[in-house]
Amino acid sequence: MMDWNGSELERIATAEELDLASERSNGTLRDPVTMWVVRSGDGLYVRSVKGSDGPWYRGTQSRHQGRVEAGGVRRDVTFHQADPAAYPGVDAAYREKYGHYTSIVEHVLTDGARASTLRLEPR
Structure with a gap:
């Protein structure tokens, strides 16, 4: 497992949105x-x-x-299914960062959305 460097982690984390392109089975990006x-x-x-x-x-x-891009950072990544033990911290992070979108943020806090939680790791 590779860790994010502090600058990349902070820049992506503080970006309002992230662009995510997954790889197809032939290696090209969607x-x-x-x-x-x-x-x-x-x-x-x-x-x-x-x-x-x-x-x-x-x-x-x-x-x-x-590949993901946010906050001026573009990185190739792997997608890992998050451990359910991480869900409460991720829920809290969504509430803190996006809570001002009151009617929308609740949609990422459902059981179905939680089950799709992916951890992004640089590669």
């Missing part, structure tokens, strides 16, 4: 999808509002790698 990203501890996490049925989430499951 079109990027814009989404929310949060930091919990030293990890970066994303979730699908539609849970595991979300098209971008399903795309991450073929090769478990792709």
Whole structure:
């Protein structure tokens, strides 16, 4: 497992949104999808509002790698299913960062969305 350097971690974590492009089975990148990203501890996490049925989430499951861009940082990453023990910290990070979107933030706090929580690791 490779760790984020402090500058990259901070820049991505404070960006309002992240662009995520997953790799197809042939190694090419899909079109990027814009989404929310949060930091919990030293990890970066994303979730699908539609849970595991979300098209971008399903795309991450073929090769478990792709590219993200946020806060002026572009990195190739691997997608790891988050440990359910991380969900409370990720929930809190979503509430803190995006809580001002009152009617929207609740959609990433459902059981279905939690089950799609991915930890982003640089590669």
